[in-house]
Amino acid sequence: MIELEGVSMYFGGIHALEDVNLKLEGAGIQGLIGPNGSGKSTLINVVTGYYKPTKGKVLLNGREISGLSPYDLVRLGITRTFQNPRIFNGLSVFENVMVGQHPLLKSGFWASALKRRFTRAEERAAREEAMKLLHLVGLHDKAHLQGSSLAYGELRTLELARALASNASVLLLDEPAAGMNDTETVMLMSLVKQVAGDRHISVLLVEHNMTAVMNYSRTISVLDEGKKIAEGVPEEIKNDCRVIESYMGRRNK
Amino acid sequence: MTYILLGLTIGAIYALIAIGFSLIFETVKLLHFAQGELLMLGGFVALTLIGLFGLNPIIVGLGTMAAVGFFAAFLQRVVYQSVPSHLIAVRIMATLGVAIFLRNAASLTWGAKARTIPEAFFPGGPIAVAGLIIRPGYYWTLIVSIAVMALLLWFLYRTKIGLATRTVAYRADIAEMMGVNPVLLCTLSFGIAGALAGISGLLVSPQTFVHFNMGIALNQKGFTAAVLGGLGSIPGGIIGGFVLGLIETIGGSLIPSGYQDVISFVILVLVLFIRPQGLMGQVQREKL
Amino acid sequence: MKETRNRFVFLAAVILVAVVPLIWDNYYFLSVLSTTGLYIILVTGLNVLLGYTGLVSLGQAGFYAIGAYASGILVAKTGAPFVLGLLLAMLLSGVIGLIIGLSSVRLRGGYLAMVTLGFGTVVQIIMINWDDLTGGAEGIWGIPPVGFGPLKIVTPLAWYYTIFIIAGLIVLLTYSLERSRIGRAWMALREDVAAAQMMGINPVHYRLLAFVVSAVYSGIAGALFTHLNGSVFPDAFGLQTSIMILMMLILGGSGHILGPIMGAAIVNVGFEILRPFGNYQSLVFGFLIVLMAVFMPQGFMGLWRRLAALWGEAI
Numbered sequence: 070m071i072e073l074e075g076v077s078m079y080f081g082g083i084h085a086l087e088d089v090n091l092k093l094e095g096a097g098i099q100g101l102i103g104p105n106g107s108g109k110s111t112l113i114n115v116v117t118g119y120y121k122p123t124k125g126k127v128l129l130n131g132r133e134i135s136g137l138s139p140y141d142l143v144r145l146g147i148t149r150t151f152q153n154p155r156i157f158n159g160l161s162v163f164e165n166v167m168v169g170q171h172p173l174l175k176s177g178f179w180a181s182a183l184k185r186r187f188t189r190a191e192e193r194a195a196r197e198e199a200m201k202l203l204h205l206v207g208l209h210d211k212a213h214l215q216g217s218s219l220a221y222g223e224l225r226t227l228e229l230a231r232a233l234a235s236n237a238s239v240l241l242l243d244e245p246a247a248g249m250n251d252t253e254t255v256m257l258m259s260l261v262k263q264v265a266g267d268r269h270i271s272v273l274l275v276e277h278n279m280t281a282v283m284n285y286s287r288t289i290s291v292l293d294e295g296k297k298i299a300e301g302v303p304e305e306i307k308n309d310c311r312v313i314e315s316y317m318g319r320r321n322k
Numbered sequence: 323m324t325y326i327l328l329g330l331t332i333g334a335i336y337a338l339i340a341i342g343f344s345l346i347f348e349t350v351k352l353l354h355f356a357q358g359e360l361l362m363l364g365g366f367v368a369l370t371l372i373g374l375f376g377l378n379p380i381i382v383g384l385g386t387m388a389a390v391g392f393f394a395a396f397l398q399r400v401v402y403q404s405v406p407s408h409l410i411a412v413r414i415m416a417t418l419g420v421a422i423f424l425r426n427a428a429s430l431t432w433g434a435k436a437r438t439i440p441e442a443f444f445p446g447g448p449i450a451v452a453g454l455i456i457r458p459g460y461y462w463t464l465i466v467s468i469a470v471m472a473l474l475l476w477f478l479y480r481t482k483i484g485l486a487t488r489t490v491a492y493r494a495d496i497a498e499m500m501g502v503n504p505v506l507l508c509t510l511s512f513g514i515a516g517a518l519a520g521i522s523g524l525l526v527s528p529q530t531f532v533h534f535n536m537g538i539a540l541n542q543k544g545f546t547a548a549v550l551g552g553l554g555s556i557p558g559g560i561i562g563g564f565v566l567g568l569i570e571t572i573g574g575s576l577i578p579s580g581y582q583d584v585i586s587f588v589i590l591v592l593v594l595f596i597r598p599q600g601l602m603g604q605v606q607r608e609k610l
Numbered sequence: 611m612k613e614t615r616n617r618f619v620f621l622a623a624v625i626l627v628a629v630v631p632l633i634w635d636n637y638y639f640l641s642v643l644s645t646t647g648l649y650i651i652l653v654t655g656l657n658v659l660l661g662y663t664g665l666v667s668l669g670q671a672g673f674y675a676i677g678a679y680a681s682g683i684l685v686a687k688t689g690a691p692f693v694l695g696l697l698l699a700m701l702l703s704g705v706i707g708l709i710i711g712l713s714s715v716r717l718r719g720g721y722l723a724m725v726t727l728g729f730g731t732v733v734q735i736i737m738i739n740w741d742d743l744t745g746g747a748e749g750i751w752g753i754p755p756v757g758f759g760p761l762k763i764v765t766p767l768a769w770y771y772t773i774f775i776i777a778g779l780i781v782l783l784t785y786s787l788e789r790s791r792i793g794r795a796w797m798a799l800r801e802d803v804a805a806a807q808m809m810g811i812n813p814v815h816y817r818l819l820a821f822v823v824s825a826v827y828s829g830i831a832g833a834l835f836t837h838l839n840g841s842v843f844p845d846a847f848g849l850q851t852s853i854m855i856l857m858m859l860i861l862g863g864s865g866h867i868l869g870p871i872m873g874a875a876i877v878n879v880g881f882e883i884l885r886p887f888g889n890y891q892s893l894v895f896g897f898l899i900v901l902m903a904v905f906m907p908q909g910f911m912g913l914w915r916r917l918a919a920l921w922g923e924a925i
Contacts (some may be wrong), residue, residue, distance in 0.1 A: 098793030419899025
């Protein structure tokens with residue numbers, strides 16, 4: 070369970086986040102929406118360790134984790150995808166997912182260099198797991214293609230597979246539907262929902278695509294100018310005037 | 323006191339190299355490891371022009387700037403632009419290849435002996451300032467380099483083309499939308515950087531010999547000066563150059579002479595660690 | 611398939627290396643081959659740094675020099691055995707590799723290139739000026755032959771085998787690393803640091819590791835250089851050497867295990883072929899570097915990969 074307690078994030082004079090309180094718990098998808106510039110990406114960056122909150126704390130199951138590095142947080146089970154799919158272009162699809170398993174593997178420098186039995190067994194298991202994940206997301210037939218040769222929608226799916234490879238229990242998705250058409254979005258979102266349930270993952274879905282958010286989230290939180298202005302089930306949020314105002318107001322500005 | 327003067331004079335040279343580096347880095351996003359070789363070329367071209375036209379500072383000076391400037395523009399247009407890779411290592415390697423080529427071409431064309439620009443090239447006689455005798459080579463170096471810098475600053479900040487160049491440096495795509503031709507301006511930047519290197523080659527002669535290997539050390543020092551002032555910032559390059567010149571000369575008097583070149587390396591490392599954006603540069607934040 | 615093919619290639623290479631000098635017993639030839647062997651080690655080091663991890667280092671000659679002088683001075687002054695000289699070389703270059711590697715924590719691309727370039731230059735300056743220890747510009751000559759106990763490695767042939775055995779071990783080790791989680795971590799850092807962090811990869815840790823590994827390899831090559839020649843001198847460790855190493859890597863194919871081998875072989879042999887050019891040798895060298903950057907930035911292995919991919923599609 071992730072909890073943000075009074076988290077504020079200031080960059081010089083810019084208050085990207087202002088006293089945000091948020092809880093992320095239980096298997097399933099929670100949504101986070103808000104107009105552009107409301108601080109959604111900043112929030113993800115704070116939770117995943119890229120920024121240290123100026124004020125407030127981030128807690129994982131009661132333990133403070135604010136300011137820990139992303140690579141440490143992955144070991145604690147927190148991972149994310151990026152707004153622009155950041156897959157490893159020079160590596161194959163298969164290798165991308167293999168990298169995802171990095172925090173789970175234990176071979177150190179010498180074990181790897183000398184290819185000890187333990188390392189070889191580990192690698193074999195990792196390869197099987199990687200193929201399983203690729204089958205899950207439907208990319209197994211492209212396993213040995215270069216990462217850079219995938220279509221946009223497939224990049225997103227690959228990013229998801231890679232994130233799942235680390236056995237995370239918390240997954241933050243940064244606008245996963247951006248740039249995808251309706252069919253692709255539905256496919257991706259149903260996959261996320263299925264995986265979240267099967268693997269017991271708490272997913273925070275940061276999205277602009279209202280349909281996706283409304284259809285797949287259990288609850289939704291709304292940010293505006295760094296502050297949380299609403300929280301509730303999709304029905305409530307849809308009709309909440311503060312939320313509507315913040316979006317409408319933006320458009321008129 | 324002599325040291326201060328010496329430091330400023332060599333600092334002016336460093337500043338000119340630094341500006342060249344920054345200009346190229348800003349527009350083409352390339353670290354031009356052959357910049358020092360352009361300076362070396364300038365020195366030799368100047369000698370050749372003196373051989374042809376005698377000790378005529380105007381012709382030789384302008385001729386050198388033009389020759390090296392055009393050559394640099396040629397390099398960008400024909401060579402550097404043709405490197406298809408965006409990998410830094412490959413582009414750096416291309417500049418290193420050019421540097422090796424130029425060094426060897428110079429030694430083959432002009433010989434391996436160190437040469438000097440005749441003292442008489444610089445008009446006028448020694449002058450006395452604050453109890454020191456300053457030779458024409460030194461004060462002309464200062465005068466000309468400052469004049470060139472001033473001219474450059476005027477060009478960049480007060481003319482339309484200069485403004486366009488700075489826009490390309492900032493955002494090439496925006497510049498294109500405004501009707502500016504980035505390719506042309508990148509070539510122009512290289513040309514300017516070349517001209518600066520050329521005139522430095524001529525002016526550096528009171529302090530060093532003109533020699534096919536002279537570019538290597540000056541390259542590193544020019545780069546250090548650029549980084550010190552803030553890579554990409556022209557005013558920064560100017561300040562960085564003078565500051566480095568002073569520190570090196572004054573500091574160099576305190577340590578064994580063989581180790582003098584280590585000073586610039588130490589400064590480079592210090593700057594890159596303590597304040598990588600230099601004195602006037604902007605902090606680069608990694609976007610997530 | 612790929613695994614067995616690689617094993618076959620490796621076996622073929624071993625046989626080739628073992629047998630060729632016996633057929634063609636020519637001192638000059640052996641000397642070129644031995645130099646190639648040294649460069650295979652050096653370029654493999656740079657491959658770890660640049661090819662796998664994406665860190666541009668132009669100062670490999672600095673670590674080469676440190677290893678060479680460390681072993682040379684130790685043996686010359688104390689008559690220590692080869693193994694100790696080698697270990698000292700590895701230790702010293704590894705430690706300094708760690709220190710220089712710290713600079714990679716904050717520096718990107720061209721800046722790192724410049725700092726490592728400066729490092730290489732400074733090492734050479736120190737070697738030239740620290741007369742008492744290093745023999746100054748002259749260097750140290752007449753280092754007693756080394757070997758394993760009473761068995762000294764003296765003949766060029768013996769050195770040829772020694773160098774290639776060590777080079778072979780280093781290549782094997784590096785290959786294992788490349789295909790392991792360590793190698794993948796390095797490559798992830800090369801591709802995208804932010805994303806790599808999200809895979810649990812600590813950039814500082816792995817970059818320092820890359821630097822240390824590459825420095826140690828260079829140190830080993832240095833020690834081998836010194837005892838192959840029985841002498842050590844600053845000229846061999848200048849900027850030109852660092853540039854050659856870079857060139858070999860890019861020509862051979864950066865990021866591929868065979869890249870260094872191809873690059874070292876082609877450039878060394880090519881350089882010898884250029885010898886008749888005399889004074890024009892370096893000129894042509896510079897020109898070829900530029901040509902390579904323009905027409906073959908992926909190197910031979912890159913070309914090979916492209917062809918293999920096309921073949922794969924055609925079939």
